[in-house]
Amino acid sequence: MSIRVNEVVKIYGKQRALNGVSFSIDKGEVIGFLGPNGAGKSTMMKIITGYIPPTSGKVSVCDFDILESSPEARRQIGYLPEHNPLYLDMYVKEYLTFTAEIYKMPQVKKRVDEMIDRVGLGPEAHKKIAALSKGYRQRVGLAQSMIHDPKVLILDEPTSGLDPNQLVEIRALIKELGKEKTVMLSTHIMQDVEAVCSRAIIVNKGNIVADRSTSELRIEMGGDGQGLVVEFSGRIEEKELLSINGVAGVLEIGKNTWRVRVSGNADVRLKISELAVEKGVVVLMLRQEEQRMEDIFKALTNS
Ligand code: ADP
Ligand code: MG
Secondary structure, three states, X not given: OOEEEEEEEEEEOOEEEEEEXXXXXXXXXXXXXXXXXXXOHHHHHHHHOOOOOOOEEEEEXXXXXXXXXXXHHHHOXXXXXXXXXXXXOOEHHHHHHXXXXXXXXXXXXXXXXHHHHHOOOHXXXXXXXXXXXXXXXXXXXXXXXHOOOOOEEEEEOOOOOOOHHHHHHHHHHHHHHOOOOEEEEEEOOHHHHHHHOOEEEXXXXXXXXXXXXXXHHHHHXXXXXXXXXXXXXXXXXXXXXXXXXXXXXXXXXXXXXXXXXXXXXXXXXXXXXXXXXXOOOOEEEEEEEOOOHHHHHHHHHHO
């Protein structure tokens, strides 16, 4: 087992940040730790990485207890903190060399070059960290977290604050890293989980409210991981939309504008435009509807 968390409680003063949390993560899994602000995600991650102790409960990483075998456990972990405190005045290579030396890595230069290559930092590697975009700073953070070749990566909100292009790139990179390492990433964005993770552990107010595979979660959310909003230039009948294979339900939300629920992973966009052509109308707008965290919480906590 890569990570085992057993009945962890964390109390800050009077604030109960974690309320007896248990879960385990197998070798090779990519887990989304999903929850709104204040849910306890960062607290859990700081406890797993050994930065703060739990009030009670046990955590082990690769079967090393994080308190009793702290050095061995921490050697297995790469950690990207939420507000990654990079040294802005340092050059990328200088910073990574510095972190490799802290870990007493052999062949520091070779290791730094490998990491730069691995996270796609090549074109920016000669710059000062201060000169990098948020997306490239995250790459520096990822390179730093992996410099000692840990088995487990703990990434605290690795996609927050990225623009849409950077978001796609960093998700792809994390997915790639997940082929070699066990990854636990926290996020408040459902799409991160859909794009990258095989399983989601959902936390709210210090409690786990769901622990499901991404596909199970999609079904639980009402049979659809996705919804579309489509606006046509003219009239389309409800039954015409429903006749499309993969359309699970429709709702007219405005003039010639429909919300379309899609079952499973079906891609119905082409069929929707074909239907429009057939009926002599045009698709004026078609967008993926964001599955909002709040909707998921309602669904999970109301049951
Ligand atoms: P998340 O990362 O999910 O946003 P956190 O783990 O940062 O949540 O915080 C969980 C709760 O614990 C919040 O209510 C937060 O205000 C509180 N908290 C976090 N760190 C501290 C601290 N050092 N002292 C007191 N309260 C804290
Ligand atoms: Mg946090």
